[in-house]
Amino acid sequence: MPAPTHTRSTSRPRGVGASLPWWALALPALAFTALLLLVLDPAEAHAATGEPAVMDFLRQIRQALLF
Helix, strand or coil, rough: CCCCCCCCCCCCCCCCCCCCCCHHHHHHHHHHHHHHHHHHHHHHHCCCCCHHHHHHHHHHHHHHHHH
């Protein structure tokens, strides 16, 4: 009795000749460009006024743990 053979159900093997959708390349390129523009133009970055809420929250936790 012959052993059963396995056949591929897909016509194209996996990983070979696979194509990406257009947004898989466009979105990372757009994000990189946006971050690069932010780094290159630091004059547009403004310091926040006042104390950040996160630092205040962490200070309160520290004080609660010390007492």
